[in-house]
Amino acid sequence: MTKLAQKLCRELQSQPTQFHDLVIKYKNVSWPLFLRAWGEVRGCDNLLRNDDGSYSIETGEKN
Amino acid sequence: MRREETGFRKFLEDLDKAGQLTRIKNSVDCRHLSALGGDSDKAVVFENIADYPNWRVATALVSNRDRLAIAMRCDPKRIAFEFEQKSSKPIDPVLVNSAPCQEVIMEGDEVDLTRIPIPMMHLFDGGPYISGTFAISDDLNHGRNVGCYRLMYRSPTETGIDLVSPSDMRYYYQKALDKKEPLPIAIAVGVHPLDMLAASYKAPIDVDELSLAGGLRGTPLELVKCKTLDLEVPADAELILEGELLPIGWVADEGPFGEFSQISGDVKWNPIFRVKCITHRKDPIFYMLQMPWENDWLAAPVTEAAGLQALRVASVQAVDIRAPVGSCGYWSLIASIKKRPGEGKNAVAALLSVAEVKFVIVTDDDINIHNQDDLDWAIAFRVQADQDALILKGARAKHIDPSVKSWLLGKGGLPTTDKLGIDATIPEGVPKHLYRRIKIFGQDLVKLGDLT
Numbered sequence: 001m002t003k004l005a006q007k008l009c010r011e012l013q014s015q016p017t018q019f020h021d022l023v024i025k026y027k028n029v030s031w032p033l034f035l036r037a038w039g040e041v042r043g044c045d046n047l048l049r050n051d052d053g054s055y056s057i058e059t060g061e062k063n
Numbered sequence: 064m065r066r067e068e069t070g071f072r073k074f075l076e077d078l079d080k081a082g083q084l085t086r087i088k089n090s091v092d093c094r095h096l097s098a099l100g101g102d103s104d105k106a107v108v109f110e111n112i113a114d115y116p117n118w119r120v121a122t123a124l125v126s127n128r129d130r131l132a133i134a135m136r137c138d139p140k141r142i143a144f145e146f147e148q149k150s151s152k153p154i155d156p157v158l159v160n161s162a163p164c165q166e167v168i169m170e171g172d173e174v175d176l177t178r179i180p181i182p183m184m185h186l187f188d189g190g191p192y193i194s195g196t197f198a199i200s201d202d203l204n205h206g207r208n209v210g211c212y213r214l215m216y217r218s219p220t221e222t223g224i225d226l227v228s229p230s231d232m233r234y235y236y237q238k239a240l241d242k243k244e245p246l247p248i249a250i251a252v253g254v255h256p257l258d259m260l261a262a263s264y265k266a267p268i269d270v271d272e273l274s275l276a277g278g279l280r281g282t283p284l285e286l287v288k289c290k291t292l293d294l295e296v297p298a299d300a301e302l303i304l305e306g307e308l309l310p311i312g313w314v315a316d317e318g319p320f321g322e323f324s325q326i327s328g329d330v331k332w333n334p335i336f337r338v339k340c341i342t343h344r345k346d347p348i349f350y351m352l353q354m355p356w357e358n359d360w361l362a363a364p365v366t367e368a369a370g371l372q373a374l375r376v377a378s379v380q381a382v383d384i385r386a387p388v389g390s391c392g393y394w395s396l397i398a399s400i401k402k403r404p405g406e407g408k409n410a411v412a413a414l415l416s417v418a419e420v421k422f423v424i425v426t427d428d429d430i431n432i433h434n435q436d437d438l439d440w441a442i443a444f445r446v447q448a449d450q451d452a453l454i455l456k457g458a459r460a461k462h463i464d465p466s467v468k469s470w471l472l473g474k475g476g477l478p479t480t481d482k483l484g485i486d487a488t489i490p491e492g493v494p495k496h497l498y499r500r501i502k503i504f505g506q507d508l509v510k511l512g513d514l515t
């Protein structure tokens with residue numbers, strides 16, 4: 001996984017996030033690079049969609 | 064010799080000639096295309112896309128009635144009539160050997176959707192979207208089919224596709240899925256708005272929408288064989304995605320997306336489109352169909368034409384008809400008619416039968432239905448609620464309308480709706496002279512402009 005994809009994964013592990021919030025946060029990354037990284041994130045088995053449309057990644061850790 | 068342009072590029076030329084196109088030379092990021100396009104009251108071509116040196120992006124081509132009329136080559140008030148007349152005279156497509164849409168080919172490992180300037184369109188969208196597609200599929204029994212289906216970027220080789228609503232392509236997909244086979248499809252992006260109109264028309268399953276597109280254009284569509292599929296695509300398109308809908312069923316998240324209902328929708332569960340080959344022009348123009356306006360203006364003539372047909376079957380003479388864009392070109396119909404006694408009600412009943420239209424107004428032919436003040440006047444003085452309002456209970460509805468509360472229905476439940484029709488024609492028995500409008504004395508004799 002690229003560094004950028006890893007960063008995006010960490011964002012989604014820490015809290016449910018709307019796609020547009022990721023786009024805003026990484027606005028300085030070139031669009032094709034961002035899209036490629038997002039493609040990697042989408043490949044994660046534990047990527048979840050929430051009712052409000054946000055994305056999150058389940059870590060398996062219990063609080 | 065320069066090939067004479069047809070289709071999408073010809074339409075851009077037509078908009079330019081009509082003073083309806085702005086060309087932006089500054090470098091624009093894909094994340095800003097949607098906002099900038101929405102800021103313009105004209106159609107826009109972005110000539111310089113950051114990180115996509117060979118690409119341009121066009122948007123807002125048919126975002127209002129006037130621009131749709133340019134596509135249709137008719138008066139803005141005659142679009143429905145023109146659409147109805149031309150769609151009754153289909154012209155079969157012809158096959159050509161080489162095509163602009165195949166000047167550049169990416170196959171196998173080269174396939175990479177990130178090399179296309181797929182824009183970020185709306186807040187809350189589940190990803191970047193390809194909003195203006197012309198999706199072609201085929202079936203042994205029913206033949207070729209075309210529809211418009213949005214695509215959500217997932218990865219360099221995959222997109223989501225919204226295949227939730229009943230449609231011919233959904234039916235083709237279900238058939239393939241039953242056999243555990245993928246459904247090959249080809250997506251053209253950057254075709255003439257009339258082709259999009261033909262594709263979005265709910266034609267009977269055995270009708271070839273490509274012939275319908277030929278009828279609307281008044282000339283046969285030129286098709287070229289796909290590079291990797293046994294399908295044909297419009298030769299003059301800008302971009303083609305060849306691939307297949309995977310036989311996985313409705314399991315992949317897709318959406319939300321800024322829907323044609325002007326609402327940011329829900330996450331839906333849908334199939335996945337795997338792209339196996341990308342072809343495009345050497346200097347391609349990506350089409351970012353502006354939601355909801357272009358979708359709604361493409362819906363309006365189809366709803367209006369269905370209204371005209373319903374009135375004809377009811378033997379009512381239609382004078383004008385309008386599916387207002389405020390109700391997305393889909394949920395309301397307003398018509399004026401040349402009325403014989405009782406026909407106000409016949410017309411209301413006929414129009415309420417059209418698809419998911421849930422609000423109808425019918426008035427007389429002295430009312431300009433494009434003028435809201437005129438319409439309000441007719442409603443104020445020609446309507447008695449107990450006699451002229453018709454409510455039809457429990458008719459078919461669309462999930463997307465929040466007022467039908469489809470979330471209460473459970474999975475697979477189909478919603479219903481109550482419909483309202485208003486007969487705003489002059490009531491039977493009321494003398495016409497009671498509706499004589501004020502006319503200023505001498506207004507045909509003198510003009511203020513002549514006094515300076």
Ligand SMILES: Cc1cc2nc3c(=O)[nH]c(=O)nc-3n(C[C@H](O)[C@H](O)[C@H](O)COP(=O)(O)O)c2cc1C
Pocket residue numbers: 194195196208209210211212213224225226227228229230231232233259262263264265266352357358361362
């Ligand atoms: C711009 C545009 C986008 C559309 N997107 C979708 C879509 O994503 N999913 C869908 O089911 N219908 C969509 N529609 C409506 C279908 O294209 C329409 O119902 C069409 O008749 C379907 O064709 P088919 O039944 O021949 O397959 C869209 C229409 C337009 C004009």
